[in-house]
Amino acid sequence: MQERHTEQDYRALLIxxxxxxxxxxxxxxxxxxxxxxxxxxxxxxDERAAVGT
Structure with missing residues (x-):
């Protein structure tokens, strides 16, 4: 299962x-x-157009 990050995780990165x-x-x-x-x-x-996104 993929780990969910919290607001505090992102705040720590910014700080x-x-x-x-x-x-x-x-x-x-x-x-x-x-x-x-x-x-x-x-x-x-061009790559995005090729994969349709």
């Missing part, structure tokens, strides 16, 4: 200045992301 990498599409990242997160999408637009 510790831990880099947070967001792998979602840029448009999703623009709609909302963790403060100071870095957007490094897993797929480019």
């Amino acid at each position: 510790a200045d831990t880099p947070i990498i967001d792998v979602r599409a840029p448009i999703e990242f623009e709609q909302g992301a963790m403060p100071a997160a870095i957007n490094l999408p897993l797929m480019n637009n």
